Amino acid sequence: MINAYYEIIFAVSLILTIVYAKMFHKHFNVYFTMMFVFIPITNMGYIFLSQAVNLEEAILANKIIYFGGCFLPLFVMFTILELCGINMKKWIAIILITLSSIVYLSVLTIGKYEIFYKSVEYASENGTAYLTNKEYGMMHSVFIIMVLLYLIVPMFIMIYCLFVNYNVSTKMVILLLTLEFFSNICHFGSKKMIHNFELTPISYILAQIIFLIIIRKLCLYNITESGIDSIEMNGDIGFISFDNKLNYLGGSAIALIVFPELAHVKIDTPAIKYEEVNREIISRLNAYIESGDNDSFTRTMGNEIYRITITRLYDSRKCRGYQFLIRNDTKEQNYINLINRFNESLEKEVDLKTRRIVEMHDNLILSMATMVESRDNSTGGHIRRTSDVVRILIDEISKDNELHLSESFCHNIIKAAPMHDLGKIAVDDAILRKPGRFTPEEYSIMKSHAAEGGRIVHEILKSTDDEEFKVIAENVAHYHHERWDGSGYPEGLYGEEIPIEARIMAIADVYDALVSKRVYKEKMSFEEANKIIMEGMGKHFDKRLEKYYVAARPKLEEYYTEND
Numbered sequence: 001m002i003n004a005y006y007e008i009i010f011a012v013s014l015i016l017t018i019v020y021a022k023m024f025h026k027h028f029n030v031y032f033t034m035m036f037v038f039i040p041i042t043n044m045g046y047i048f049l050s051q052a053v054n055l056e057e058a059i060l061a062n063k064i065i066y067f068g069g070c071f072l073p074l075f076v077m078f079t080i081l082e083l084c085g086i087n088m089k090k091w092i093a094i095i096l097i098t099l100s101s102i103v104y105l106s107v108l109t110i111g112k113y114e115i116f117y118k119s120v121e122y123a124s125e126n127g128t129a130y131l132t133n134k135e136y137g138m139m140h141s142v143f144i145i146m147v148l149l150y151l152i153v154p155m156f157i158m159i160y161c162l163f164v165n166y167n168v169s170t171k172m173v174i175l176l177l178t179l180e181f182f183s184n185i186c187h188f189g190s191k192k193m194i195h196n197f198e199l200t201p202i203s204y205i206l207a208q209i210i211f212l213i214i215i216r217k218l219c220l221y222n223i224t225e226s227g228i229d230s231i232e233m234n235g236d237i238g239f240i241s242f243d244n245k246l247n248y249l250g251g252s253a254i255a256l257i258v259f260p261e262l263a264h265v266k267i268d269t270p271a272i273k274y275e276e277v278n279r280e281i282i283s284r285l286n287a288y289i290e291s292g293d294n295d296s297f298t299r300t301m302g303n304e305i306y307r308i309t310i311t312r313l314y315d316s317r318k319c320r321g322y323q324f325l326i327r328n329d330t331k332e333q334n335y336i337n338l339i340n341r342f343n344e345s346l347e348k349e350v351d352l353k354t355r356r357i358v359e360m361h362d363n364l365i366l367s368m369a370t371m372v373e374s375r376d377n378s379t380g381g382h383i384r385r386t387s388d389v390v391r392i393l394i395d396e397i398s399k400d401n402e403l404h405l406s407e408s409f410c411h412n413i414i415k416a417a418p419m420h421d422l423g424k425i426a427v428d429d430a431i432l433r434k435p436g437r438f439t440p441e442e443y444s445i446m447k448s449h450a451a452e453g454g455r456i457v458h459e460i461l462k463s464t465d466d467e468e469f470k471v472i473a474e475n476v477a478h479y480h481h482e483r484w485d486g487s488g489y490p491e492g493l494y495g496e497e498i499p500i501e502a503r504i505m506a507i508a509d510v511y512d513a514l515v516s517k518r519v520y521k522e523k524m525s526f527e528e529a530n531k532i533i534m535e536g537m538g539k540h541f542d543k544r545l546e547k548y549y550v551a552a553r554p555k556l557e558e559y560y561t562e563n564d
Contacts, residue, residue, distance in 0.1 A: 002050055006047045007047055010044055010046070013208060016208040032211060036208065038072050038075070039068065041067065044064065048060070048064060051129065052122070062110065067107075074150050077150045081154065085161075107139075117137055120134045154176070158173050158176050161173050162177070175213060175214065176214075185199075186203035238255040239255060239325060240252075240281070240324035240326070242285065246270060246322075248269060249267065249268065250267055251324075258301055262277060306326055310322060382512055382516070389511055392555050395552070397410070402544075409472065412466075413476065416473035417476065417508065419473050420476045421453065422457060422477055423453025423477060428445070431445055432446075450479070457478075458474050478490070479498055480506050482498045514529035514532060515560050533549060534546070
């Protein structure tokens with residue numbers, strides 16, 4: 001009688017597993033499959049136990065039973081949590097699976113060590129075997145606590161979902177609560193209904209039945225798939241499918257609107273046989289197959305614009321062919337075109353206004369520099385000439401770029417050159433316009449224009465967004481009178497402490513002063529000026545700039561000859 005009971009239970013569980021296999025879908029929770037596989041194996045263990053002829057066979061059957069006892073409650077808990085929309089952290093799942101594995105490993109020690117059972121005896125009654133006089137070890141207590149955890153946690157989660165979480169089906173929660181309630185009774189309420197009749201296998205059967213009921217509803221709960229079906233029915237999305245041999249498998253109604261040439265293609269025939277289909281569709285598909293990347297293109301039919309994306313066609317995890325996903329993209333394309341036209345217009349307007357602002361800014365700076373120069377009787381045209389000298393030097397420096405100066409740096413130093421003497425605006429007219437040489441006291445005041453120039457440029461440019469230009473212009477004004485040997489002013493900087501832009505400006509400033517006429521001196525010849533500049537290399541000027549000055553010398557002499 002008992003043997004027949006277990007055999008019937010096993011047969012029912014096996015049939016339910018076969019039903020599940022028929023209903024299987026790739027979107028099903030993996031723990032569904034694990035449950036439906038483990039349950040028949042566990043129920044088979046009850047058959048083996050009832051038919052055991054000695055203690056060793058009974059213990060082996062018991063180990064098979066505990067295989068389900070350690071893992072099935074865990075898989076049921078995982079499944080319930082997912083159905084209730086609870087996303088368990090991966091590391092927690094790993095810990096719980098590891099715990100169940102450790103407990104089951106301790107089960108495997110039954111008959112050898114006193115970890116799970118300290119002792120156990122074999123008994124048989126009316127042709128039915130069972131284990132008796134069990135003395136439990138420490139790991140059996142861990143097993144009981146673990147199973148309690150796996151049964152109680154889902155109960156609280158489901159009660160929460162029943163009254164708070166409205167995104168979970170109430171009917172499904174009630175079914176799961178029924179399963180959990182009955183499972184608790186089977187495991188802890190009544191170990192045996194009649195002598196040696198275990199109730200736990202019945203709870204496994206109930207679990208299979210309930211989960212099969214739930215599985216039938218899962219496709220409706222899958223919003224993604226049902227949503228795509230609804231969109232296709234509304235005419236917003238369509239599909240064309242081909243197998244791996246490029247045989248035409250069929251297309252939706254919208255596909256025949258976008259590709260009317262498919263109307264004459266017979267299902268399950270090579271699409272390449274049809275000239276127009278081969279030209280419009282198969283050629284793109286071959287390009288996709290060769291590149292391996294998603295190929296997306298648009299096609300216009302009347303006033304409608306469709307976006308077509310080529311992807312691989314999968315059945316579960318196996319690639320069965322290729323699919324054209326067709327989506328009505330008219331509104332999006334019209335909106336994108338409108339935005340693009342607006343952006344182009346806006347960019348042109350912003351660019352125009354930006355150029356005007358920059359021109360106004362540059363002209364304002366140049367006007368300030370010219371105004372300062374107009375107060376100085378001795379330096380007429382100095383601003384324009386030094387800016388040109390800097391440009392000529394930069395042209396030579398840029399040819400080999402051993403100094404690693406960026407294009408923006410070269411542009412900005414030329415732009416900043418006119419600002420190098422702005423500090424003279426703070427020098428008294430009596431000194432600035434003096435027709436002769438300065439006294440030591442006057443020269444000391446005159447030298448203050450460098451530091452003052454740095455301060456003025458800083459204030460003028462502090463609100464500009466061009467940080468690089470701001471720094472270069474301030475350094476040119478502040479440090480263009482510094483000397484390589486540290487004897488310059490206002491800070492007495494030495495060598496590479498002097499910013500490179502100020503070192504370049506220093507050559508331009510001194511060269512112009514030498515070859516230009518001042519109220520206190522006549523202009524020097526190019527030979528005399530060159531001698532002074534070359535003698536200053538490594539003392540007044542950066543020695544590394546010598547070769548660029550030498551290369552620029554013919555252009556400099558030509559420039560000053562033409563502008564004499």
